[in-house]
Amino acid sequence: MPPRPRNSMAIAVTEAAPAFAALGDTTRLHIVLRLSRDGPLSISRLTDDARITRQAITKHLQALERARLVSSQRAGRERLWQLRQKGLHDARRHLDQIAAEWDSALGRLRLLVEGSKS
Numbered sequence: 001m002p003p004r005p006r007n008s009m010a011i012a013v014t015e016a017a018p019a020f021a022a023l024g025d026t027t028r029l030h031i032v033l034r035l036s037r038d039g040p041l042s043i044s045r046l047t048d049d050a051r052i053t054r055q056a057i058t059k060h061l062q063a064l065e066r067a068r069l070v071s072s073q074r075a076g077r078e079r080l081w082q083l084r085q086k087g088l089h090d091a092r093r094h095l096d097q098i099a100a101e102w103d104s105a106l107g108r109l110r111l112l113v114e115g116s117k118s
Contacts, residue, residue: 016094019087022067027052028060032069032083040082042075 022028027050035041043061047054061081064070068087072079 016091018067019069019091019094022063022069023091025060025063027056028064031057031060031064032088035070035081035083040080042078042080044078046081 023032030050031046034046038045043054043057046057046061050057061070061072065072068084069091070081070087071084072081074080
C-alpha cells in the first residue's frame with residue numbers, strides 16, 4: 001500500500017488519479033465524449049459506431065464507473081449510462097489547481113530571470 005500523502009495538494013492528486021487514468025484511454029475518452037454529446041446511452045447505442053465489442057465497451061464503462069466519471073440506471077431491459085457531473089467537475093478542479101501551480105512557478109521563474117539581468 002502506498003504511503004498516505006501529507007499535504008492537501010498531494011491528497012487532491014491522489015484522489016484525482018483514477019479519473020485521469022480512466023480518461024487516458026482513447027476508447028474511454030471517446031465514450032465520455034459520446035455521453036457528453038448525446039446524453040444517457042445504452043451499451044448498444046454506444047457500440048453503434050465503435051469498432052469494438054459490447055463486452056469491451058462494458059469493461060470500459062466499468063472502469064469509468066470505478067473512477068466515478070459515469071453511472072448507470074436501469075431503463076426497462078437496458079441499462080443507460082450517463083456522465084457524473086461531479087466526477088468531471090472534480091477532475092476539472094484538479095486540473096485548475098495544477099495550472100495555478102504552474103502559473104505561479106513560471107511567474108517566480110520570470111522574476112528570477114528578469115532580476116538576474118539587472
